[in-house]
Amino acid sequence: MFKSLPILSVSLLAFAVFAGASIGNFGNSKPMISWFPEQVVQDQFPGTAKVITVKSTSQKDLENVEFWxxxxxxxxxxVEPTSIDKVEKNKEYTVQIIVSLPTTVKEKKLVERDIEGLLGDQADKDDKDFLKRWDKNKINGLLFVKSDKTIPWFQFWKKDKTKTIKLIQPKPLKITINVKQPSAEVIPVGISLPSSDRIVSDPESTLEYVGDEVVVVFKEGTTLETIRNIISTTGGVFVGSEQRINLYQIRFLGADLSQIDAKINLLELKEEVDSAFRHPLYLGDL
Structure with a gap:
């Protein structure tokens, strides 16, 4: 038994070095990674996709960086990009986060053991508390930067005395998605992209459309009050708009393409409507 103690001691020493390397940066007063903005808070409808653009800067050179x-x-x-071979000190990098919410979003509350099992000692109390804040209409997440680090690794049966590990660099980016429901009152600004579960193919033309949506272009001079009244009476809700060209994206929850075509015919009877049509996937290029 006692003959195994030296090996056991060396193993414990190696573990201590590994653990120290993994969590050491979280005690620093100055985070290794800085983000702009420092936190992301975004409102988003179920069934839509959005692209969030942030900037990231490191206080030192990093290798084999991954985003998690x-x-x-x-x-x-x-995340795009998913990884970067080399990150240069004090150089700004652009990172895009593509968030696509399905038509049904259900979240369960994270309990203490879930968070500890997920992050352990690789995040501070503030980050863990952030993940604990649960609301059925919110999704909280952390975007971490991981990079390679070579540490001493003592094993008698191997010549190599070092080991490369993935080290989580503080501090992560806090991201909150507020899940909102569309209405016939609030008109979002900007073209809305669909989630993949809303895309359908027309069996006759094989072209792809957003299956439950109509794009409506109103005549010049039509007031927002009139637009809201028309959409409300037809049973639709606003999911996007480009008001400089009087274009509005209207979603009819649960509708299929045949029902959408019926809504188009109904809308085109309105004298204030210039045109109404299905939402083709290339609409996002407008």
């Missing part, structure tokens, strides 16, 4: 989002948000989000 905590699972609660990762279900709905992707």
């Amino acid at each position: 989002i905590t699972p609660q948000l990762n279900k709905y989000a992707a």
Whole structure:
């Protein structure tokens, strides 16, 4: 038994070095990674996709950088780029976070053991408390930067005395998505992109459309009050707009393409409507 103690001691020492390397940066007063903006808060409808652009800067050179989002948000989000070979000190990098919410969003509350099991010692109390803040209409997530770090690694049966690990760099970017429901009163600004579960193919033309949406162009001079009244009486809700060209995206929840075509015919009977048509996927290029 006692003959195994030196090996055991070396193993514990190696573990201590590894653990110290993994969490050491979280005690620093100055974060290694800075973000602009420092926190993201975004309102978003179910069934839509949005692109969030942020800037990231490191206080030192980093190698083999990867971006990692905590699972609660990762279900709905992707990062572009996913990795960077070399990050230069004090150089600003652009990172895009693509958030796509399905038509139905259901979130469960994270409990203490879930967060500890997920982050352990690789995040501070403030970050963990952020993930604990649960609301059925909010999705909270952290975007971390991971990079390679070489640490001492003592093993008698190997010549190599070092090991490369993935080190989480503080501080992560806090992201909050406020899940809002569309209405016939509030008109969002900007073209809305659909989530993939709303895209359907026309069986006759094979062209792809947003299956439950109509694009309406109103005549010049039509007031917002009139526009709201027309959309309300037809049973639609606003999900996007480009008001400089009098264009509005109207969603009819649960509708299929045949029902959408019926809504188009109904809308085109209104004298204030210049045109109404299905939402083709290329609409986002307008």
